[in-house]
Amino acid sequence: MPNIRHTPVAPTRAQQMAPGDTIDAHRHDDHQIVYAGRGVLAVTTGAGTWVAPATRAIWVPAGTVHAHRAHGSLELHLMGIAADENPLGLDAPTVLMVGPLLRELFLAHTRAPDDDTPEGARLRAVLLDQLRVSPQRPVTLPAPSDPRLVAVCALLEADPADRRGLAELGLLVGASERTLTRLFRADLGMTFPQWRTQLRLYRALQLLAEDTPVTAVAHRCGWSSTSAFIDVFRRAFGHTPGAHGRLR
Template sequence: MTPQGAGWLPGGFRMGSHSHPGGQLVYAASGVFATTTEFGTWVAPADRVTWTPPGFEHSHRFYGRTDTRILAVPFEECGALARQPCVFAVSPLSRAGILALTGEKERSAEAARRVRAVVLDELREVPGEPLHLPEPRDDRLRAVTELLHEDPGREETLAGLGRAAGASERTLSRLFHADLGMSFQRWRTVLRIHHALFRLAEGESVTDTAIACGWSNPSAFIGAFTAVVGQTPGRYQAGLRGRGE
């Protein structure tokens, strides 16, 4: 059975690799968490929800104190959402539904089904968020991405990383598009945004986060962060504090 419930989880808490016979929505009412599968990592900042379809092996890690809501979706209802894991923004209506279904109030199976149908219908109407970081299958590409995972702030060009990994810039550029569906620059930006979200959730300043994640100045970081997350890092961090962080 797919678990369902609510609770505060501490920063650094991990749920090891597992799968469920049904689908699962995990919502961060505050805080940040990452869901990882063989296809990559999806990061959900506050007011986002991750969707994991039935049967997908996945794990979770939580950053900062996270108000976590886990909603089980019966197998027969999973056709309403994507067949691949993804992250959705949460509307006020879907948020209310998730909070209601994971709260303490007891509901009949039919009442829960009706509320769940509203949540799924709301999520079906919104596009997935650009917070997915795909992981490569090619060994040459994996050698490069592992270097960047170890230090997202590395400033080397793709050519320089290629020399360290034993592959040419041209080959790696082609592999990023063919294997990961995005350019090297885009992949590195998403990686850095992931790490920025984690650092901000743990209380690091905007300036220190920008430097640690490889931006030359806070203004460049603020622009990149806002383009992906939809709000400035300062406003995002203030929202975390306002929700109990």
């Protein structure tokens, strides 16, 4: 990523971002947790893109070059954690579940980041305790490196509803179905159907953040029916697409 800013201290704060707003590529000497209290947040690194609605937060390890993008009107909450304090023991970007209690702790802590009272210290300690037991639920879109895979992924990113299989896509990029199947596992760590589902969920979150009707989201993201989309979405996020807006 060009023009990488180095901000040694990862800030703890809350801020508003308009739809489509970005924070350019940068890195911190601290760890950082990024949470969208409203809207959908995408965090992109050299390894791929992590997506977080209001039921998820993203752990960004110290030194990781990352950029942010807002989908929908975004209420961004940032929490910096010293590099020698790693309550999760994680060394790679990770998506974490955020339940009602953890959500309120994030909101309270980031809206009053300079609270150095005993009450503020206890709030932060409880927040870290909750993080330690937060399950990891990835909504990750890994970035390909092989040129043939880059070409295939670009076709699907341009149209997530594209129903062509690897055999048909392979004809366009000069690779066999068998080769592409192997590349998806080796380069991206998942199968082609798994990656395409993640892409469709990623795009669905963007569209829902823009208040697109659920039926239209299902169609534009390539699900065979609205009910099929609702089922996959519920299994991924723990709630239906229709309830998604009420969680923001």
